[in-house]
Amino acid sequence: MIADYEGDPKTLIEDQEEGLYPTLCMRDIVVFPTNMTPIVVGRKESLNLVRMLEKKPDTIFCVFCQKNKDTESPYEEDLYPVGVFAKLIKVIKMPGTEQMSIIIQGLGRCQMKHLVQKEPYTVIDVKSLPEKWPDENNDELFRMLYENFHYEATDYIKSN
Structure with missing residues (x-):
């Protein structure tokens, strides 16, 4: 995961409309709201989704995790x-293979x-889940923890 967003994360986690969204099913990676995550995609449905997203870069999609990483073509159960709403940040085509490496940014939870469609890519009917934020102005502990975490994370990244 890459947490390099500067600014108020609330701007990334705006509620999306309820409805049908193209979906990326993940085998063993959890995508969190506001985080950018690199992913290698290789399944037919996932590649079809990435190709569509390249043509329509402003499309919001969803990411859901599989319960069993060995399931090749996951269904609702x-x-x-x-899961999370997400947007595509970058696509890197891998030479000599159909696989692609992509970077996505998690948005709000859903x-x-x-599940309503499997081909050419998965589509799921979803509803937005609102985030609960502490009152930063009145929550001194939250503010101190956030500032300490931000300092330590920045220091760690700079030293490595």
Whole structure:
């Protein structure tokens, strides 16, 4: 995961409309709201989704994790019910293979209502899950923890 967003993360986690969204099913990576995550995609449905997103770069899609990484073509019961909305940041085509490396940014959380399509890529009917934020102005502990975490994370990244 890459947490390099500067600014108020609330601007990334705006509620999305309820409805049908193209979906990327992940085998063993969890994408969190506001985080940028590099992913290697190789399944037919995932490659079809990335190709569509390249043509329509402003499209918001969803990411859901599989319960079992060995499931090749997951259905509704094979996925965890809570995922994230996401946007495609970058696509890197890998030479000599159909696989692609992509970077996505997690947005707000979403909940699966039901899977509606498998081809050419997965589409799931979802609803947005609102985030609960502490009151930063009145929560001194939150502010201190956030500032300390931000300092330590920045220091760690600079030293490595």
